[in-house]
Amino acid sequence: xxxxxxxxxxxxxxxxxxxxxxxxxxxxxxxxxxxxxxxxxxxxxxxxxxxxxxxxxxxxxxxxxxxxxxxxxxxxxxxxxxxxxxxxxxxxxxxxxxxxxxxxxxxxxxxxxxxxxxxxxxxxxxxxxxxxxxxxxxxxxxxxxxxxxxxxxxxxxxxxxxxxxxxxxxxxxxxxxxxxxxxxxxxxxxxxxxxxxxxxxxxxxxxxxxxxxxxxxxxxxxxxxxxxxxxxxxxxxxxxxxxxxxxxxxxxxxxxxxxxxxxxxxxxxxxxxxxxxxxxxxxxxxxxxxxxxxxxxxxxxxxxxxxxxxxxxxxxxxxxxxxxxxxxxxxxxxxxxxxxxxxxxxxxxxxxxxxxxxxxxxxxxxxxxxxxxxxxxxxxxxxxxxxxxxxxxxxxxxxxxxxxxxxxxxxxxxxxxxxxxx
Amino acid sequence: xxxxxxxxxxxxxxxxxxxxxxxxxxxxxxxxxxxxxxxxxxxxxxxxxxxxxxxxxxxxxxxxxxxxxxxxxxxxxxxxxxxxxxxxxxxxxxxxxxxxxxxxxxxxxxxxxxxxxxxxxxxxxxxxxxxxxxxxxxxxxxxxxxxxxxxxxxxxxxxxxxxxxxxxxxxxxxxxxxxxxxxxxxxxxxxxxxxxxxxxxxxxxxxxxxxxxxxxxxxxxxxxxxxxxxxxxxxxxxxxxxxxxxxxxxxxxxxxxxxxxxxxxxxxxxxxxxxxxxxxxxxxxxxxxxxx
Numbered sequence: 001x002x003x004x005x006x007x008x009x010x011x012x013x014x015x016x017x018x019x020x021x022x023x024x025x026x027x028x029x030x031x032x033x034x035x036x037x038x039x040x041x042x043x044x045x046x047x048x049x050x051x052x053x054x055x056x057x058x059x060x061x062x063x064x065x066x067x068x069x070x071x072x073x074x075x076x077x078x079x080x081x082x083x084x085x086x087x088x089x090x091x092x093x094x095x096x097x098x099x100x101x102x103x104x105x106x107x108x109x110x111x112x113x114x115x116x117x118x119x120x121x122x123x124x125x126x127x128x129x130x131x132x133x134x135x136x137x138x139x140x141x142x143x144x145x146x147x148x149x150x151x152x153x154x155x156x157x158x159x160x161x162x163x164x165x166x167x168x169x170x171x172x173x174x175x176x177x178x179x180x181x182x183x184x185x186x187x188x189x190x191x192x193x194x195x196x197x198x199x200x201x202x203x204x205x206x207x208x209x210x211x212x213x214x215x216x217x218x219x220x221x222x223x224x225x226x227x228x229x230x231x232x233x234x235x236x237x238x239x240x241x242x243x244x245x246x247x248x249x250x251x252x253x254x255x256x257x258x259x260x261x262x263x264x265x266x267x268x269x270x271x272x273x274x275x276x277x278x279x280x281x282x283x284x285x286x287x288x289x290x291x292x293x294x295x296x297x298x299x300x301x302x303x304x305x306x307x308x309x310x311x312x313x314x315x316x317x318x319x320x321x322x323x324x325x326x327x328x329x330x331x332x333x334x335x336x337x338x339x340x341x342x343x344x345x346x347x348x349x350x351x352x353x354x355x356x357x358x359x360x361x362x363x364x365x366x367x368x369x370x371x372x373x374x375x376x377x378x379x380x381x382x383x384x385x386x387x388x389x390x391x392x393x394x395x396x397x398x399x400x401x402x403x404x405x406x407x408x409x410x411x412x413x414x415x416x417x418x419x420x421x422x
Numbered sequence: 423x424x425x426x427x428x429x430x431x432x433x434x435x436x437x438x439x440x441x442x443x444x445x446x447x448x449x450x451x452x453x454x455x456x457x458x459x460x461x462x463x464x465x466x467x468x469x470x471x472x473x474x475x476x477x478x479x480x481x482x483x484x485x486x487x488x489x490x491x492x493x494x495x496x497x498x499x500x501x502x503x504x505x506x507x508x509x510x511x512x513x514x515x516x517x518x519x520x521x522x523x524x525x526x527x528x529x530x531x532x533x534x535x536x537x538x539x540x541x542x543x544x545x546x547x548x549x550x551x552x553x554x555x556x557x558x559x560x561x562x563x564x565x566x567x568x569x570x571x572x573x574x575x576x577x578x579x580x581x582x583x584x585x586x587x588x589x590x591x592x593x594x595x596x597x598x599x600x601x602x603x604x605x606x607x608x609x610x611x612x613x614x615x616x617x618x619x620x621x622x623x624x625x626x627x628x629x630x631x632x633x634x635x636x637x638x639x640x641x642x643x644x645x646x647x648x649x650x651x652x653x654x655x656x657x658x659x660x661x662x663x664x665x666x667x668x669x670x671x672x673x674x675x676x677x678x679x680x681x682x683x684x685x686x687x688x689x690x691x692x693x694x695x696x697x698x699x700x701x702x703x704x705x706x707x708x709x710x711x712x713x714x
Contacts (some may be wrong), residue, residue: 077675077676077678078463078674078675078676078678081462081463081464081678084464085464107464107465194570194655194656194658195656196658248548249547249567249570250547250548250567250570251570252570252658252659252660253547253567253568253569253570253571253575253655253658253659254546254547254548254570258546258548262548262549267548387676387677387678388677388679391676391677395660395661398658398659398660399660402570402659402660404572404659404660420477420480420481
């Protein structure tokens with residue numbers, strides 16, 4: 001019996017020893033894995049990341065880079081928080097600046113990276129002013145990626161020429177242009193608002209122009225009621241477009257990609273959406289001629305009439321990661337001049353010095369000029385603020401543009417939802 | 423036969439109870455526990471008592487979602503069970519109906535997501551087949567934004583559901599009709615009964631139990647409907663096709679309100695259990711039903 005006990009003890013010690021050894025070695029390996037979480041990179045950009053990963057691994061012996069890609073919708077909702085709270089949480093991850101970044105900082109998943117980005121030399125790769133908007137509480141908390149304009153009015157160049165319409169600069173000119181298109185039996189606007197965020201962005205921009213950026217932000221931060229007179233006035237501007245028959249009747253029943261297809265098929269003069277339409281047009285309708293204007297100025301509006309609606313995206317470095325230096329090194333590799341050029345060719349223009357003065361797609365260059373010249377940047381409801389609050393506003397805008405409710409009633413209902421959130 | 427030791431029955435039941443606890447009881451209790459908290463899924467939950475339940479009963483979208491589910495169930499009772507019954511009567515009254523039975527049953531075998539995408543092409547307001555067809559035959563005034571109009575969206579979903587599942591109920595009733603002794607059918611025919619009389623006065627009464635099962639299946643399927651609604655309307659327009667499951671998914675996975683979402687799930691579970699109990703209670707055992 002004693003012999004058996006000794007044998008069991010010996011086996012246990014051996015297993016423990018083996019566990020320690022393998023545990024150490026696996027933990028050693030695990031320590032040399034750099035995990036980076038991103039939403040879907042797309043066919044054009046993925047090879048650039050793969051090349052950067054290969055170069056990094058060749059230059060850093062024993063290290064591997066693990067790219068964690070998720071579907072865009074999943075990533076932006078429950079996907080990223082799940083990854084961050086998992087056992088092997090990412091060392092760096094794609095994120096939107098603004099409310100989402102602040103939330104990550106508050107949760108302890110992002111923090112100040114000023115010293116690391118400076119000492120690694122990564123900072124030197126960026127344009128002057130590229131870091132504006134990437135801070136949380138005044139501390140730089142993200143490696144910048146791009147600034148995307150989320151709402152401009154894309155227009156069909158040939159349709160404008162054929163009907164003798166010039167791009168409008170004021171809201172009155174816009175209404176006049178729409179009246180002309182309507183007379184020619186052409187839909188003025190096509191929009192796909194099945195998922196509510198597209199009109200949410202478009203209408204949010206209009207409301208900010210009418211109510212003023214400060215009131216817009218305060219309202220979406222729940223400091224002011226959503227059904228105040230200025231918001232009603234702003235929403236009325238949007239609702240009037242539909243009331244006059246300038247917006248496709250199917251607006252709330254089709255998705256954003258369906259609306260883009262209709263625009264490319266020449267079914268409407270304008271399509272209000274973000275700068276990513278350039279990439280869609282290049283892949284789906286390369287011969288289609290389009291251009292854009294920023295939202296025309298609205299007479300009597302309290303906001304900056306040249307404001308743009310934009311999102312800033314970048315990569316937060318996990319505050320709990322011990323691999324901040326390695327993260328910086330990887331992004332230096334990814335952001336080298338050759339890779340930056342390839343990423344730019346795929347339609348994403350990084351905020352890097354190496355791309356300055358380069359031959360960009362003319363529309364991408366024009367978008368960049370709009371961003372560079374912007375005096376006021378307005379955050380979209382769904383990425384700049386709490387989602388349930390954004391949902392309430394977006395639903396009200398859908399009701400107003402769909403003609404289900406008048407702006408006051410729609411915003412009263414939205415305010416009721418916001419009040420219930422506490 | 424008495425067990426030799428008192429612990430033996432407990433020992434024998436233990437494996438099943440362990441599996442039940444882990445797979446069913448545990449999640450139910452955990453969901454109920456979470457429903458009493460304010461939790462985003464990741465940070466530390468804070469206890470809020472029954473606040474989430476109070477909020478749920480004041481949440482118009484959630485309350486209306488039960489009405490939508492009720493309308494959907496009522497419509498599908500007609501479009502699935504009744505049509506299925508009539509189809510079964512039709513195919514059982516003729517010979518060589520294999521083609522029709524397969525044709526009617528085929529939609530049941532297709533994934534719901536595929537069907538949803540297929541119907542989104544048919545009902546697309548701008549380029550869809552249905553509106554084009556109506557336009558081509560001079561019925562422009564009948565053209566609608568089928569899934570984007572609050573007056574037609576829920577009905578459209580019900581019709582699609584009927585198109586899918588009528589074949590399923592047809593298969594159930596057809597199997598029931600096949601079990602009716604041929605002597606009864608032959609006697610009725612000799613007495614001069616028409617096919618309609620056969621169906622109404624002989625076949626349907628003899629599959630009454632199957633009808634009750636079909637109604638229960640239709641109810642449980644209706645209250646759980648998710649993928650069809652999610653893909654085709656995502657609860658819109660204006661939440662007029664929002665059903666409890668789609669709203670639950672929105673609250674939990676989009677808004678990340680796990681505590682509130684758990685409360686909604688608890689209420690949904692209670693509603694389903696309650697309706698099931700009522701249904702069982704009111705369902706009378708009719709001794710007059712011919713057992714065969």
